[in-house]
Amino acid sequence: MAALSRTQEDASEQWWKNSMMATWQKYSSLGLLAMALLFVAVDQSQAGRQSVLAPAVDQSNFETQCPPNMVYDCMRTCFSNCDNLNSPIDACNETCIMGCDCKDGFVFKSKDSKICVRVSTSFQEVGIDFIFEEGEFLGEILGWNYRVILKITHVGVEATSCPPDAEWSNCAGCESYCATLNLICTEECREGCKCKEDGYVLYENVCVPANKCPEEGTLCPADAEWTDCVGCESDCSTLNQACSKECREGCKCKEEGYVLYKRVCIPASKCPTQELSCPPRQAWSLCTGCWSFCPIWRQPCQPFCQEACACEQSGYVLHGNHCIPFEECPIIPRKGFGCPHDTELRNCSDCRSFCPTLGRECDNICRNGCVCKERDHVLRKGKCIQRRDCPVTNVHVDLCPMHAEWRFCTKCSDYCFPKSDCRKKCNGGCACRDKALVYYKGKCIRRPECPKLPKQG
Known part of the structure; x- marks a missing residue:
């Protein structure tokens, strides 16, 4: 049984390597300075886990080819892996995107892995082969079926990519770098x-x-x-x-x-490789990768770093030869990908695009995916419905007084004195059905009737 499991894992590893090599040849202009993870086998005897997975939409027109031990489905954005196998996943929002997901009884080898292994043979991360320093934002990993935002601090140096006069060492202290020499x-x-x-x-470098x-x-x-x-x-x-x-x-x-x-x-x-002149709003960088360009839909980055021009302003990426905000990057789906009826593909959808799960905070993280075209409509079971028709399975509905209703995402204008974070965060609560009224202490009143705030000092 162990030999069979090992054979399946080897097949999965080989499939992934072949896929990465094919993409490398096709998209050699993109890259990622990726972390090389070490793993150690860990015996996990308890496989009982439940996850929140939004029901899949019609897959008849979607691509279906996936690596071994995976199926093409409307996969959860918070998936189980060996690193979080014994941790609760209740905080995962009820959202999903089309992609390859692990079959039942399998989990991802780690949060950064694209290989599915049986729960009994899962792995956990024990170390990284990179050094990082404070102050820089690396970018994003565009995974096979997910996106991970890297807020690690500094562009590291891969073990196989040291400068000619340097070598990889298991012990490089502060005295090895100008930036930390006197720290x-x-x-x-x-x-x-x-x-x-x-x-x-x-x-x-x-x-x-x-x-x-x-x-x-x-x-x-x-x-x-x-x-x-x-x-x-x-x-x-x-x-x-x-x-x-x-x-x-x-x-x-x-x-x-x-x-x-x-x-x-x-x-x-x-002197390093000769620097070239760059267009306006761009500067020469010793290490550009996939985080420097508009992403290719669900296209994994290849692990290499090259000298090239990159956008100077934070949050901007190259589209062609121009710098644009990342959220304005066009989405070019792979052949065969489609969205359900009345929805469209957007570069930035978040948990507010779906029926929320009560008791779970909205993280407001941008994800490329399908969203409803019509305003105030959200996706549920592959169909667009009005937000107010989202099912509520909690006593909050009964707690709201007459002429008011429970809303998962209230607006600042719904209250006399809204919360300070109402523009940044999705706050649930009672709100008046009549938009001309505002909610105050369990009643719906006209805005002129709101009490005046006491004067400060």
């Missing part, structure tokens, strides 16, 4: 890239002498000086370009044979 480390060391030569540290790390707030680095005549040969970005002028004012490295690279003097021979 008090909370840990002795972490896995990551480390310069091979003693006395050198990493700065912007380049090994530089530790004593040449730039100091913030200074006009020129310590080993450079301001001069009235700086030529193209003084900076990595212009080293091999034909200059329009003989010289200009700027910083220049004091030592012969050294040039500036991002405020650090390094040997000219160690």
Whole structure:
């Protein structure tokens, strides 16, 4: 039985590798600096779990090819995996998107995995092969059937992608990087890239002498000086370009044979790949990936990072050669995908697009999926119904007085004194049926009848 389970898992792994390779060849312009996870087998004897899954819509026109141990269905956005197998999933909203989901008795190997394994042979995450630093937003992983927003702090360096003068180490401490050179480390060391030569540290993916790390707030680095005549040969970005002028004012490295690279003097021979000029609102980046471009519908990112132009403004991505807000990216579904009648495909749908589940907060996270075309309509069992027709199986209906009704998402204008977060959050409560009235202390009254707030101090 164990051998059979292992064979199925190997088949699933191989299917996924083949799928990834095919996509790599087709979409080589996209990429993702992905985390390499280590896993250890964990025996899970209890398989009893229940999950909230919205009923599937008509699948007759949808694509049906899925990896082993998976079925194509209206899959839940909060799915079971080995990492959360023993945790309650009551907080999952009753939403779903069409995609490949694990069959009964199977769960995803981890939250980032696309492989389904039996509950008795599931795995759990025990470590990562990346180092991260504070202050940066990596982006999003567009998975096979889900999207994970990465709010981890810094673009890491993959074990196989260290600079030429650096190597992967199981113990790279704060002294290995300019950014953390003078900090008090909370840990002795972490896995990551480390310069091979003693006395050198990493700065912007380049090994530089530790004593040449730039100091913030200074006009020129310590080993450079301001001069009235700086030529193209003084900076990595212009080293091999034909200059329009003989010289200009700027910083220049004091030592012969050294040039500036991002405020650090390094040997000219160690300049990274030549930077190119970028269009307006874009800047050269040493590591662009799928998070830099509009996503391809349900297209997994390939694990590579390349130098290219990227949008300067946070929240903007490239569509063609132009920077646009991520939420304005067009959706181009794969062949065979369709939405139910009276619905349309949108790049940003959230839990408010579906009948809510009482007692569960709306996370308001954007997800590409099918939503009802008509306003105030939501999806339930693959059909669009008015929000007020969503089933209510709680005593809240009885708690609302005459002329009022329970609403899952009330508006600020429904009350005399609305909650401070009413514009950002979906708050449930009693509201007046007559839109000309507002709710106040269990009664529906006209807005002019609302009491005045006491004057402050």
